[in-house]
Amino acid sequence: MFTSNRHIAHSPYPDRLKEILNIAAVNESREWLAFWPGINMAGTPLWTLPGLAQQFGVAHISLKDESTRSPLGSFKALGAPIALVRLIKRRWPEHALSADDLFAGRHRDLLAHFTVISATDGNHGKALAAAAQAIGCGCVIVIHANVIAEREQAIAAYGARIVRSAGNYDQSVEEAARLAAQNGWHVVSDTSYEGYEDVPRDVMQGYGIIAAEVIEQAKCTPDHCAFTHVFVQGGVGGLAAGIVGQLWEFHQLRRPRFVVVEPQEADCLYQSAVAGRLKKATGSVDSIMAGLACGEASPLAWKMLEKGADHFMTIDDSEAVQAMRVAAAGNVFDPPLVIGESGAAGLAGLHALLRQPALKAEAGLDAQSRVLLISTEGATAPSVYEACVGEAAESVLARQAAWLPPSSTTR
CATH class of the missing domain: 3.40.50.1100 (Rossmann fold)
Incomplete structure (x- = not known):
């Protein structure tokens, strides 16, 4: 399922949203997290995937790999x-x-x-x-x-x-x-509810660090965004809000399009976008994409996404698994990558849209599109990963290490 946001704000970053997420708070969070031993604050890889871009018929695909953020194996180490x-x-x-x-x-x-x-x-x-x-x-x-x-x-x-x-x-x-x-x-929750917003706001500010690193790695300027589209995971909406807020404030009217992707069985953000107000998921709220299996969106995150996200879509579990396998396989141009079940949602969403000409056109995807994907996790459940991909994560990483020098694949 796919829908365009009828309530999108084509405007500079609003002051009322700066009270939730702003660049200064993200920068402060980044400075503080540098004191936590074991976390990678030098920046996680931003892989360029020319082989996949050629296969998909777009100009460029980059993938931010949060599997190496810390021994925890996911972006949650930031929140x-x-x-x-x-x-x-x-x-x-x-x-x-x-x-x-x-x-x-x-x-x-x-x-x-x-x-x-x-x-x-x-x-x-x-x-x-x-x-x-x-x-x-x-x-x-x-x-x-x-x-x-x-x-x-x-x-x-x-x-x-x-x-x-x-x-x-x-x-x-x-x-x-x-x-x-x-x-x-x-x-200390990453989802907000009535009377509880301070902590989820702080969590989202931590997630904004991902976008701050991308801005530096892709050499973006306020007047030039390296990407036309950003595909980001749904869940309760905290990650998506953190990415949208940081890139919207930095690029203002030149921000990219944002596509929020979530499981078909946990479609709370999609349903909220269709209704124009917060709605619960209509499915079972059970998915192999465990980190995205949420039945209710965070009201605080929705304040950001209601005005800042351009499109919302859902994928089924089989599409996520297929995306994991595509990433693990690599090709002559692209490295093998370990992407977990929830981390594969953006890649799966991009692939799904590109297979449907009408939706592809509605999302503005074409041969000139430059796409950013965010892999939010590695093999955080190793047995699940191996069952999905048919290969252990360690084996995929060994093939990655044997691939061409990283300097040829990352910015």
């Missing part, structure tokens, strides 16, 4: 840690706590009885648990019935207490809020 730091700084303003000291664990005594909690499909919870472990506070993660044991174990490895709830992701969000109220814990 939860910065939100946790900002939350702690707001909680103890009289201490003038620095990100440097917090990430170094120098305030463990102060935080000994401070506990954070969040619901997750996997990656956000793992990032929050890792940040809490480094900083020295308690962490409780709520996972729902469909989260596989492999993802649960990856979170627990960072010292978090795991609570498994019934139902889907949205119900686990409700359970996390209930437990927080009952125990005096603090929710």
